[in-house]
Amino acid sequence: MALQFIGIDPNTGDDESPTVWVDHQKQEIVLQGWKPDSELEAECAAFEAPGHAVGIPDHEAVIRIPARMAPMIREACDAVERTTVQ
Template sequence: MSLLFIGIDPETGDHESPTVWVDQENKELVFQGWKPGAKLEAECAALKLPGHAAGIPDTEAVIRIPGRMADMIRKACDAVERANDVP
């Protein structure tokens, strides 16, 4: 896997580290974030969206990323789009 480090939340301490990467090989965004807590996770699992079953599959996870990382996420989106331009 070819991970491109985009950024880490500058306001977290040594023990917390919401992070953004781009998996250049698979052309995907990769996030490390905080666990949402039982209440938020249950709220997400209960949502009924068109074309989407309720619940969170075992192969997926809900994470929280601070809004102050929006610029990093935009940078990651740009990087993954550039990777899509490369054959």
């Protein structure tokens, strides 16, 4: 798998690095973010989305990304859509 690096949190320090990549082969956006606190994770797990079971499946995770990274996420969306169109 060859990831295309899109960007890293501009306010990152030595011990934090929320990051955005694109996997063109799988047509996926890959995000690295902060683990949620137990309260946020419980709130997400309790959320009832139509057509989905309540909870977070073992193979999925909740992450937090700072809002200032929205431009990078948009860029990743555009990049993966360009792959889909081709």
